[in-house]
Amino acid sequence: MQTRIISLLVEDHPGVLTRMSGMFTMRGINIMSLTVSPCEKDGLSRMTVAIKGTESELEKVRKQISNLIEVVKVVDLMQEEPIIRDLSLLKVHVKDSKARSEVMQLAESYSAKIVDATLDSVTLELTEEPKRIDRFVDLMKHFGLKQLFRTGITAIGTASGTDK
Amino acid sequence: MPKVKLSGAEIVVEELKDEGAEVAFGIPGGVLLDLYDTLYKDDALRHILMRHEQCAAHAADGYARVSGKTGVCIATSGPGATNLVTGLANASMDSAPVVALTGQVVTSAIGTNAFQEASTFTITMPVTKHNFLVTRTKDLPKVIHNAFYVANTGRKGVVLIDLPKDVLAGKATVNLHPKETFAGYKPNIKPNLVQTKKAAEVLANAERPLILAGGGIISAEATEELRHLVELLGTGVVTTLMGKGAISEHHPFCLGMAGMHGHLCANKAINECDALLALGTRFSDRLTGWLLDQFAPDATMIHVDIDAAEINKNMPVDIPIVGDVKLALSDMIKWLEKKKKLGDKSVWLQRIKEMHSACEECIHDVRREGTSISDSVIKEISLILDGDAIVTTEVGQCQMFAAHYYMTREPRTFISSGGLGTMGFGFPAAIGAKVAAPDKKVVDIAGDGSFLMTCQDLATCVENDIPVVVCILDNRYLGMVRQWQELFYDKAYAHTGLGLTPDFVKLAEAFGCYGERVEKPEDLKDAFNNAFESGKPSVIDVIVGKDDKILPMIPPGGGVIGMIGTERCKHV
Ligand SMILES: Cc1ncc(C[n+]2csc(CCOP(=O)(O)OP(=O)(O)O)c2C)c(N)n1
Ligand SMILES: [Mg+2]
Numbered sequence: 001m002q003t004r005i006i007s008l009l010v011e012d013h014p015g016v017l018t019r020m021s022g023m024f025t026m027r028g029i030n031i032m033s034l035t036v037s038p039c040e041k042d043g044l045s046r047m048t049v050a051i052k053g054t055e056s057e058l059e060k061v062r063k064q065i066s067n068l069i070e071v072v073k074v075v076d077l078m079q080e081e082p083i084i085r086d087l088s089l090l091k092v093h094v095k096d097s098k099a100r101s102e103v104m105q106l107a108e109s110y111s112a113k114i115v116d117a118t119l120d121s122v123t124l125e126l127t128e129e130p131k132r133i134d135r136f137v138d139l140m141k142h143f144g145l146k147q148l149f150r151t152g153i154t155a156i157g158t159a160s161g162t163d164k
Numbered sequence: 165m166p167k168v169k170l171s172g173a174e175i176v177v178e179e180l181k182d183e184g185a186e187v188a189f190g191i192p193g194g195v196l197l198d199l200y201d202t203l204y205k206d207d208a209l210r211h212i213l214m215r216h217e218q219c220a221a222h223a224a225d226g227y228a229r230v231s232g233k234t235g236v237c238i239a240t241s242g243p244g245a246t247n248l249v250t251g252l253a254n255a256s257m258d259s260a261p262v263v264a265l266t267g268q269v270v271t272s273a274i275g276t277n278a279f280q281e282a283s284t285f286t287i288t289m290p291v292t293k294h295n296f297l298v299t300r301t302k303d304l305p306k307v308i309h310n311a312f313y314v315a316n317t318g319r320k321g322v323v324l325i326d327l328p329k330d331v332l333a334g335k336a337t338v339n340l341h342p343k344e345t346f347a348g349y350k351p352n353i354k355p356n357l358v359q360t361k362k363a364a365e366v367l368a369n370a371e372r373p374l375i376l377a378g379g380g381i382i383s384a385e386a387t388e389e390l391r392h393l394v395e396l397l398g399t400g401v402v403t404t405l406m407g408k409g410a411i412s413e414h415h416p417f418c419l420g421m422a423g424m425h426g427h428l429c430a431n432k433a434i435n436e437c438d439a440l441l442a443l444g445t446r447f448s449d450r451l452t453g454w455l456l457d458q459f460a461p462d463a464t465m466i467h468v469d470i471d472a473a474e475i476n477k478n479m480p481v482d483i484p485i486v487g488d489v490k491l492a493l494s495d496m497i498k499w500l501e502k503k504k505k506l507g508d509k510s511v512w513l514q515r516i517k518e519m520h521s522a523c524e525e526c527i528h529d530v531r532r533e534g535t536s537i538s539d540s541v542i543k544e545i546s547l548i549l550d551g552d553a554i555v556t557t558e559v560g561q562c563q564m565f566a567a568h569y570y571m572t573r574e575p576r577t578f579i580s581s582g583g584l585g586t587m588g589f590g591f592p593a594a595i596g597a598k599v600a601a602p603d604k605k606v607v608d609i610a611g612d613g614s615f616l617m618t619c620q621d622l623a624t625c626v627e628n629d630i631p632v633v634v635c636i637l638d639n640r641y642l643g644m645v646r647q648w649q650e651l652f653y654d655k656a657y658a659h660t661g662l663g664l665t666p667d668f669v670k671l672a673e674a675f676g677c678y679g680e681r682v683e684k685p686e687d688l689k690d691a692f693n694n695a696f697e698s699g700k701p702s703v704i705d706v707i708v709g710k711d712d713k714i715l716p717m718i719p720p721g722g723g724v725i726g727m728i729g730t731e732r733c734k735h736v
Contacts, residue, residue: 022289063473069294072348
């Protein structure tokens with residue numbers, strides 16, 4: 001099993017997301033993360049899909065995605081030395097001032113931002129590679145993680161630069 | 165093209181005509197009143213009123229498979245659209261080009277559970293190649309043009325257009341007949357020359373090459389190229405169910421259909437070949453069986469398909485070729501013609517020819533010992549029609565008897581539900597076939613169970629003078645399921661008995677059709693003559709045995725050389 005990140009340029013109109021997710025369901029593939037956002041071109045959106053599977057399963061899915069008519073372009077980001085990011089918001093419980101300072105120190109060493117604080121909690125923002133976020137989340141669990149929000153993966157290739 | 169101001173319904177009809185549509189099969193409803201009003205006033209587009217939307221979709225499908233043109237069907241919102249779904253799934257599975265138009269509630273009511281609202285767009289997404297929910301009248305020209313373009317290019321398929329009532333009734337100023345297509349749809353048709361050359365080399369050098377022809381050959385109009393390659397190479401050819409008709413089954417190099425209910429010799433050839441050229445097939449489990457290691461284990465696998473997603477999906481291949489199979493065949497023929505000498509295949513060809521003659525003899529021997537009435541019925545029909553007709557089939561034993569024993573000569577003359585296996589398909593498909601080819605005899609080889617699923621459309625045949633012949637293999641059972649119960653479930657015949665089926669002759673007569681009962685296969689010839697001469701839609705009810713079995717077959721879990729019930733095929 002491996003993770004693959006596929007970046008898609010798709011037409012920006014209703015139903016595209018349903019069609020995409022329906023295709024994954026139909027082919028028995030589990031989506032780990034899927035993000036949709038506007039991109040540099042009018043009328044198109046960018047989707048970043050992370051899926052887990054064997055090499056051949058992933059190859060089959062890539063071809064099925066390419067067959068969808070609203071998909072204008074498919075890029076297998078693993079071929080392009082991608083920069084991968086995930087944005088997380090964590091609300092961490094701090095029971096006393098000792099806990100508060102420990103959380104703040106750890107946040108600093110991970111370059112997480114403090115975006116809010118209450119008497120018994122600190123809210124942190126960390127934009128990072130998913131794996132580093134996983135580690136940070138594990139650390140924060142020691143203090144008591146009240147809430148965790150993650151956006152899912154977005155990624156960009158470093159190879160050629162622009163979409164033709 | 166100057167801009168014109170038209171209603172949505174007028175735009176739809178204008179664009180349908182521009183796309184070459186001549187006929188639509190449909191049923192109207194509240195949200196389609198504007199469209200039907202426009203159709204009514206325009207003679208250029210024929211509309212055939214069906215008696216069930218499933219039949220409208222199957223008729224469009226049958227029309228498409230026989231003519232090669234895109235079939236058109238129409239259904240109203242809600243139940244009309246949901247009734248279409250089986251037919252759309254059927255056409256999709258077999259890659260038949262169909263455009264479906266469905267009515268929808270007014271855009272402002274979508275999502276409110278309005279009267280006869282169903283989310284046709286989401287329901288039909290998995291059973292179409294593409295679908296549209298149109299929300300603005302001005303989008304119609306581009307949508308309809310692209311629906312036809314997508315349906316009948318690349319791997320052909322179904323496109324559905326959902327049309328809200330206000331989009332049809334509203335007016336817009338538009339440019340008709342746009343040529344603009346979608347950036348994300350570029351059907352890849354040119355095969356890679358390096359790959360076709362590699363394939364030609366392998367075939368040239370092989371001692372026992374075999375060609376496996378799928379439905380893609382027929383869909384791509386590549387039957388001439390196929391025959392040319394087979395003869396140039398001097399080797400055997402087998403087909404899939406969908407590929408029946410890709411080459412004449414009387415051709416001395418042809419071993420007929422392979423697969424679960426195929427000819428033993430065709431399956432043996434697949435097992436023995438040292439190079440397999442698979443053309444326009446998706447290696448369905450009904451072809452390969454379950455033991456892939458028996459499927460051409462010693463062969464270099466070459467797979468040509470227009471759909472890249474089919475390559476390596478079900479069958480690992482050595483030489484993949486993505487593109488139009490007609491072009492790929494022409495390329496390979498060119499490479500092979502350049503070669504001075506091909507590897508010696510004479511021993512193999514001798515074996516192929518011997519198997520062909522033995523098989524053909526068996527098929528023509530109507531009353532061969534140990535065969536059942538059902539066998540004889542289809543053999544007899546095969547002799548009566550002699551390939552000069554269009555045969556459609558229902559699903560079940562009837563279908564597999566037909567696929568096994570009916571010998572085709574031409575492409576687009578054997579129309580069957582391959583991928584979905586839809587009971588009730590054959591008869592409405594025959595209606596579409598007869599509309600596409602009114603001068604041809606059209607015969608549906610039916611089962612009693614299947615026919616009862618769509619027989620109401622006898623009314624359509626009578627009303628529109630569409631004289632197709634339904635020939636029922638009447639065994640009073642859901643025979644195919646019963647066969648499995650007999651062979652693999654200790655003869656526990658759970659809910660496969662149809663009991664007192666209707667008197668099909670009287671049923672035919674009640675609709676105003678010609679009906680005749682046949683008790684012995686030798687009386688079929690007269691019955692067919694009577695049916696054809698009546699000029700009416702006809703039902704021939706042939707009494708067959710409930711214990712008749714379609715054999716040989718690949719049993720569940722088996723592979724191409726594990727067929728059971730091969731006693732009659734001693735010649736192989
Ligand atoms: C719509 C549908 N329902 C159920 C089935 C499952 N099925 C496959 S063959 C068969 C029996 C068909 O009976 P009949 O039409 O009488 O043909 P026979 O096998 O008796 O020749 C059934 C129920 C199916 N293929 N399609
Ligand atoms: Mg039956």
